Amino acid sequence: MKKLLLLGNEAIGQGALDAGLSGAYGYPGTPSTEIIEYIQRNPEAKERDVHRTWSTNEKTAMESALGMSYVGKRTIVTMKHVGLNVAADAYMNSALTGANGGVIVAVADDPSMHSSQNEQDSRFYAKFALMPAFEPSDQQEAYDMPKLAYEISEKYHLPVMMRLTTRLAHSRAGVVINNVLEENIMHLPEIKDQFMLLPAFARKKYKHLIAVQKDLEMESENSPFNKYIEGIDKSLGIIACGLAYNYLMENYDKCNYPILKIGQYPLPRKQIQNIFNECDEILILEEGMPLVEEMLKGFLGDPKIHGRLDGTLDRDGELNPMKVRKALGLPKLYSKDIPELVSGRPPALCVGCPHTDSYKALTEAMKEYGKGHVFSDIGCYTLGYLSPHNAIDTCVDMGASISMAIGASDAGFFPAIATIGDSTFGHSGITGLLDAVTQKSNVVIVILDNDITAMTGMQDSQINGRIEQVCEGVGVEKEHIRIINPLSRYHEENVKVIKEEIAYNGVSVVIPRRPCIHVFAKKKR
Amino acid sequence: MKKDIILAGVGGQGILSIAAIIGTAAIESGLHLKQAEVHGMSQRGGDVQSHLRISDKPIHSDLIPNGGADLIISVEPMESLRYIPYLSENGWLITNTKAFINIPNYPDYDELMKTIKSYPNHIALDADEIAKSIGSPRSMNMVVLGAASIFLDLSYEKLEEGIKIIFGRKGEKIVDANLKAIKAGKEFTEQNK
Ligand SMILES: Cc1ncc(C[n+]2csc(CCOP(=O)(O)OP(=O)(O)O)c2C)c(N)n1
Ligand code: SF4
Numbered sequence: 115m116k117k118l119l120l121l122g123n124e125a126i127g128q129g130a131l132d133a134g135l136s137g138a139y140g141y142p143g144t145p146s147t148e149i150i151e152y153i154q155r156n157p158e159a160k161e162r163d164v165h166r167t168w169s170t171n172e173k174t175a176m177e178s179a180l181g182m183s184y185v186g187k188r189t190i191v192t193m194k195h196v197g198l199n200v201a202a203d204a205y206m207n208s209a210l211t212g213a214n215g216g217v218i219v220a221v222a223d224d225p226s227m228h229s230s231q232n233e234q235d236s237r238f239y240a241k242f243a244l245m246p247a248f249e250p251s252d253q254q255e256a257y258d259m260p261k262l263a264y265e266i267s268e269k270y271h272l273p274v275m276m277r278l279t280t281r282l283a284h285s286r287a288g289v290v291i292n293n294v295l296e297e298n299i300m301h302l303p304e305i306k307d308q309f310m311l312l313p314a315f316a317r318k319k320y321k322h323l324i325a326v327q328k329d330l331e332m333e334s335e336n337s338p339f340n341k342y343i344e345g346i347d348k349s350l351g352i353i354a355c356g357l358a359y360n361y362l363m364e365n366y367d368k369c370n371y372p373i374l375k376i377g378q379y380p381l382p383r384k385q386i387q388n389i390f391n392e393c394d395e396i397l398i399l400e401e402g403m404p405l406v407e408e409m410l411k412g413f414l415g416d417p418k419i420h421g422r423l424d425g426t427l428d429r430d431g432e433l434n435p436m437k438v439r440k441a442l443g444l445p446k447l448y449s450k451d452i453p454e455l456v457s458g459r460p461p462a463l464c465v466g467c468p469h470t471d472s473y474k475a476l477t478e479a480m481k482e483y484g485k486g487h488v489f490s491d492i493g494c495y496t497l498g499y500l501s502p503h504n505a506i507d508t509c510v511d512m513g514a515s516i517s518m519a520i521g522a523s524d525a526g527f528f529p530a531i532a533t534i535g536d537s538t539f540g541h542s543g544i545t546g547l548l549d550a551v552t553q554k555s556n557v558v559i560v561i562l563d564n565d566i567t568a569m570t571g572m573q574d575s576q577i578n579g580r581i582e583q584v585c586e587g588v589g590v591e592k593e594h595i596r597i598i599n600p601l602s603r604y605h606e607e608n609v610k611v612i613k614e615e616i617a618y619n620g621v622s623v624v625i626p627r628r629p630c631i632h633v634f635a636k637k638k639r
Numbered sequence: 640m641k642k643d644i645i646l647a648g649v650g651g652q653g654i655l656s657i658a659a660i661i662g663t664a665a666i667e668s669g670l671h672l673k674q675a676e677v678h679g680m681s682q683r684g685g686d687v688q689s690h691l692r693i694s695d696k697p698i699h700s701d702l703i704p705n706g707g708a709d710l711i712i713s714v715e716p717m718e719s720l721r722y723i724p725y726l727s728e729n730g731w732l733i734t735n736t737k738a739f740i741n742i743p744n745y746p747d748y749d750e751l752m753k754t755i756k757s758y759p760n761h762i763a764l765d766a767d768e769i770a771k772s773i774g775s776p777r778s779m780n781m782v783v784l785g786a787a788s789i790f791l792d793l794s795y796e797k798l799e800e801g802i803k804i805i806f807g808r809k810g811e812k813i814v815d816a817n818l819k820a821i822k823a824g825k826e827f828t829e830q831n832k
Binding site: 117119144145147148228229281282284285286287288357360361363364365434435436439447448449450451452453455456457458459460461462463464494497571 | 649650662663666671672673674675676677678683684685686690698699700701702703704705706707717718720721722723724725726727728741742744745746747750751754
């Protein structure tokens with residue numbers, strides 16, 4: 115019996131590899147990043163030549179995965195929860211085209227927003243798309259699930275979601291490894307129009323998708339990942355989804371209440387009905403948003419159902435053993451408070467970070483215009499909002515800096531500045547830049563090129579080495595693409611360049627270019 | 640056997656190496672293990688922690704409940720106190736005393752030490768100084784691990800084996816420096832417990 119010590123994310127990667135994976139696609143994003151990183155450094159993936167490079171964004175990743183599925187191969191596409199918003203067009207439509215080779219859409223949610231802008235729950239997307247979903251409770255299930263997920267995906271010709279959350283994604287445990295399945299042989303879809311969504315075909319496919327829901331429910335009913343655990347005390351029944359099950363069991367040596375452990379969706383209707391009929395009250399433990407709870411409670415609010423909606427559990431934030439303990443009505447455990455003298459230690463730009471020098475120059479160039487002019491984006495450089503930098507004003511979603519600067523400029527706001535990282539620019543900035551060029555917006559776009567995707571832990575940036583060519587190709591005038599070196603000894607020069615571009619009435623791109631201080635260490639590795 | 644351990648420090652101080660070595664030693668000893676760690680945002684000089692659970696029985700939660708930790712092992716003094724709510728009534732607080740100051744409102748150092756010493760079960764050592772004195776200034780984290788080693792219920796040899804496995808590919812010199820560091824930490828605790 116071979117046992118490996120794996121993060122939840124790594125277990126999914128190994129599980130997919132052992133289930134005959136031919137290609138992994140994705141865009142980095144905490145807490146999903148380690149799935150692809152694991153596959154990238156896995157010797158067997160190398161030997162089998164499994165495709166494993168990063169995509170430009172989640173949408174291109176999802177579509178590439180569909181292409182691989184179209185020719186009959188098994189594939190996985192990975193992203194963080196907000197990445198699924200970017201991939202949503204491809205994702206939602208993939209529920210209609212379905213899959214030929216098995217497709218797993220692995221999405222990692224981040225309740226409590228440890229490193230995210232929101233805490234959306236991807237299970238809603240699975241339900242929205244009428245797609246089956248798997249939610250592991252531990253690392254072993256994260257490893258075991260891909261095999262069944264591919265089976266279901268190929269049996270029903272449907273992509274399936276694997277949803278996990280930060281805690282499992284980034285927690286390590288021993289995982290027992292199984293035998294390895296062969297990769298699929300290349301083959302086109304048997305039905306010629308499978309991937310053709312002209313309305314006449316799409317309408318038929320949608321009816322079919324609705325029709326198979328009862329079969330998917332049956333799969334859930336018989337799934338090894340949905341388990342009804344008998345209990346003698348029927349005053350309460352507990353439905354525990356994914357890793358919430360562990361927080362429940364942490365509080366008991368033996369739980370006397372009946373438990374329904376959920377790991378596969380759509381919900382197993384009979385098992386739910388069973389626990390509902392059998393027990394006086396129902397407590398629902400789910401990580402993220404109250405999806406199951408809302409379904410069972412209904413709009414009018416069945417008073418028998420308890421969870422996040424009636425205050426039994428906090429409405430927001432990650433679950434933990436203590437929150438679940440409180441919801442179970444168990445006595446509080448011994449615990450001392452944090453001593454008062456402990457102060458917060460928020461993350462900050464590293465000492466020597468190129469972004470610091472870029473922001474110094476920008477802030478000085480902007481001095482005469484007052485506050486509120488700098489639309490920014492997502493990456494290490496977002497930390498430039500904090501003291502002592504106080505250099506930027508917004509962070510919404512990847513690419514928003516450029517488009518928001520355009521909108522503000524359209525309203526007559528001057529100057530309108532955007533700051534965006536190199537990876538973010540490649541991900542979602544180019545389309546905004548095209549808008550700016552097309553409508554001749556008066557904006558200055560600062561592309562902070564540190565040679566890498568730093569925030570998520572040093573992944574290659576797809577656009578690396580081609581930023582100015584891309585800007586030129588999109589139509590920015592060559593003399594208004596200015597490359598500067600963000601080092602304190604060039605400060606005066608840099609300020610001057612930025613001031614000149616602010617003064618230019620049109621689209622300017624300034625590219626402060628200096629590698630993140632950790633790039634060298636990474637390349638050495 | 641069950642040991643629930645909070646590892647604490649500042650991003651970049653090497654708590655994940657401590658976790659990896661204890662983890663390897665635990666697996667080599669045939670124990671169950673779960674270890675939740677922090678990735679992403681908090682690595683940029685922010686506080687980082689890891690929940691490490693070892694047991695001879697299967698472990699449920701990836702997170703340690705409040706009041707459940709047998710040990711807090713910290714490579715930075717203020718960070719050791721951030722996780723006090725997790726410490727069990729008879730748990731041990733083991734911390735480096737060398738402050739890592741990258742925030743403007745770091746607490747008064749004497750007050751900080753007084754607070755640490757107010758916990759009856761504590762080991763406080765200047766691991767940076769000890770690491771320097773034995774000629775391996777970069778092995779501060781292993782000195783702290785050494786100081787905690789006698790509370791782990793893992794054999795010392797298994798921890799040494801863990802160091803050899805984890806640092807092995809970095810070469811013999813690095814392995815030796817770390818072995819020396821863990822020993823120095825262990826000796827400190829034996830003399831000052
Ligand atoms: C849609 C979406 N995908 C992924 C992420 C995760 N994410 C946050 S910042 C970032 C990339 C940052 O890279 P870059 O723009 O080069 O800036 P740097 O961190 O290097 O300064 C990523 C991938 C996200 N927040 N949203
Ligand atoms: S990791 Fe790199 S880009 Fe991010 S703050 Fe540190 S130096 Fe700057």
